Amino acid sequence: MAAELPRPSSAGRTRARHLTGLAARYLLLTVLAIIVIFPLYITIVNSLLTPGQIAARPPKFFPLHPQWDTYSRAWDVGHMSRYLVNSAIVTAFITVGQVVTATLAAYAFAFLEFPFKRTLFVVFLATLMVPFEVTIITNLTTVTSLGWYDSYQGLAVPFLATGFGAFLLRQAFLQVPRDLQDAAELDGYGHWRFMLRVAVPLARPAMAALSVFAFLGAWNQYLWPLLVTKDDRYRTVQIGLKQLRATSIDQVNVTFAGVMIAALPLVILLLFFQKQLVRGLTAGAVKG
Amino acid sequence: MSTIDGGATLGETRSSAVVGVEEPKRPPRSRRRMREIGLAYLLLLPSLVIFGVFIFYPFLRNFYLGFYRTPPFPGLPMRYVGFDQYRDVLTSTDFLDSVKTTVLFMIMTVPAGIALGLGLAVLAHQRLKGIGVYRTIFSSTVATSVAVASVIFGTLFNPVVGLLPWLGVNPRPPILDNPQWALPAVALVTIWQTLGLTFILMSSGLQAIPDEIHEAARVDGAGAGTRFWKITIPLLSPTIFFAVVIGGIFAFQTFGQIDLLTQGGPLKKTNVLTYFVYRTLRTENNDGKAAVLAVALFTITMTLTLVQMRFLERRVHYGR
Incomplete structure (x- = not known):
């Protein structure tokens, strides 16, 4: 959906609304993208943790010391x-x-x-x-x-x-x-x-x-x-x-x-x- | 290759015809025809052999095998029982429950899967900076196989190391051992695994809808909702129809998820038809019963597809 040209009279307000809409769209897309990709992401993370770290609660969402030898x-x-x-x-x-x-x-x-x-x-x-x-x-x-x-x-x-x-x-x-x-x-x-x-x-x-x-x-x-x-x-x-x-x-x-x-x-x-x-x-x- | 090459040539008749009127040199029409026919059958032969041996023969043999009861011990002869075995198997609670489970599984996976795929496709069908990244992410699960998805989710569901229990989704007994939750859990894995494919399908369907139609509707004052229901959905209906039919077929072929996550349990609550065939063949070594189940699997899939074509296709908007 192409950006529509803002009318000169209320340019500021239209622009602000346009930006909010844009931000909302990106937010929605990003949230959905995170949900879809999460299982794959956590697989990568877990493959680089030790079994103990995987079982730790709260779980780790980033491998600080990646264990490459797992591979x-x-x-x-x-x-x-x-x-x-x-x-x-x-x-x-x-x-x-x-x-x-x-x-x-x-x-x-x-x-x-x-x-x-x-x-x-x-x-x-x-x-x-x-x-x-x-x-x-x-x-x-x-x-x-x-x-x-x-x-x-x-x-x-x-x-x-x-x-x-x-x-x-x-x-x-x-x-x-x-x-x-x-x-x-x-x-x-x-x-x-x-x-x-x-x-x-x-x-x-x-x-x-x-x-x-x-x-x-x-x-x-x-x-x-x-x-x-x-x-x-x-x-x-x-x-x-x-x-x-x-x-x-x-x-x-x-x-x-x-x-x-x-x-x-x-x-x-x-x-x-x-x-x-x-x-x-x-x-x-x-x-x- | 050269012998055949020299045989049924496209060229020999034409070139001589161009040079002059050397009609006599042309091989007799019938011989040329025979060569073309021979070549055609030769080209079809490899496919036909494979189809014959690995599709049609085993398919037809199912009907025959169903008439014979497999002996309880290997080595004993098979016993002809006519339609008895068909009747016994097709009226058994195990079979009826299995069909019910498979249909339930289809209802859990197909509509939700299509709705999600379509939703993501509509959202990603915008001209935004960086939208390509989102599209790649939304189609990313095509890179997973059923086995990959099942092993990932099997661990996520695990009551000890899994993240889902940590998030508070922790029924007793654990999800995959829970008669109530096992099937929905497997359905969730399936929806996720097929999401990429559905997304790709729906996206390419959306791309086939000309922008001008949306533009024209917008100029006429149609809002986003109206445009979605009055333009997108009707014009996308062939793609949606295809996804429904294929989704139904897929549901009846579900196997890997079950084998890796639940083995048909708990209490046979995830004993879908294909898994039932496999178990009967592998664990019971009962070819006769497995054949009856396979015949049923085929008949149900076929009927379902035909019914869908009959009743859904009428509502599909083809062409322009």
Whole structure:
């Protein structure tokens, strides 16, 4: 809301009222911001205190003598380094997989003609209606019988394709101007070359959005990793937190440090890819 | 790749057509078609394999598994019981309570979550110096996962080291062991964890509303309240509708918070449906019963979504 020009006659009073209003707005925003950020703030503070200080009443809201070694304890003794690497591997596997399979499928739906195209597209959309939670019973059996219990494959393979991704990229491919297709034909481009040199680069915003979306989903997974891993060597960071909390029950500070370590990759993602993140998260929402 | 590349080329027909009328050199139309069709199926294949093995097959197998009772000891054969197991499970108190808990959880999280997200989005949708900082803070909880949020709040709720008891919120038994407070506490964690996402959704919805409409209404003398209810809400209704539908689906998929904070207790008061499926599968090793529960989970989610689309979407204002 832009500041309105004060009328010269009552300039002083209008200005004063304007300033009060402005101060009130900032006050309200600040109070709300403090409430929203408080749980994260206190996590950082507690990760730098000793367990005794955390239990002290009244509580400490600022670490005067930050205990940085809490982080190295969570990292080494709490196995957070291992969990983080596992999460990174599985997340990378899933993100790349989803982008690749969605690109291929979306290309077929956008640029090729083939029998049962509509039916197959409906099949892709139908996958969106089956919540993953509904499939865990047989998926657990399948993964176990493939020998994939406690493995990266078991964690990642069921998620290597998404109807959502194919749908999103198809929308983007349909925006590719017809002229470009004709020009590419004139230059003797085959479908693969057209896909990689023209369609994919033009759909970059949608691909970035899908990547961020896939990354977020994969990184935050909880139920499936809990089901298909028992071994610490394959546990992801989300399940690792549960483990860490259980093993450091008398050292809340280490748990808090682990929480920060687990959250950091997404904080970085949020700070540097805010635009793509917003686009990925809102891709389905805008208009009907 | 090169073989396929050489196969269904976009170009070969066109380039020859440009050079002249060398029609005979063009591969027969049907062969070109066949190549395109083959390529299309090849491109769809990876996705279809994953969908088939990890979505459609397990989904359909639930219905089948529901007809068989899992033996009490592994190794014994499964026994065909027809619809008996469906009837037993779906009429059991545990199941009905679980559905009630899940619906209650949805009612606690969805409207409040959307109202808060929308409120923050409207407040942050002002041209003020430094507003970017506030926007980042309000969206900050997207950087948390369910596990991160649960572990943070689990400690905040802790009766010994937690801050909430220190602030005077200290019921007996402690919040997460309290049949009355456990579910609202988990709902609070969920609202906080999803607040960033809701805020981002609502903010981008607000940004899509052209400023001129607000300007015009202001010139016509509409106050802030009128503009909010007569312009913002109707124009934002597709976004709100989306948030309601997705929120409902999320509520029925709630799992991590429960596993980390209450394990379905106390007195099964937080035994939401997805957690019930997990427990039946993991602790009871009862695939048959878990399959019936999964079928119910699917049916309820689906019905809820369809009902919402039917009754809410009519009130949604699309387009311009």
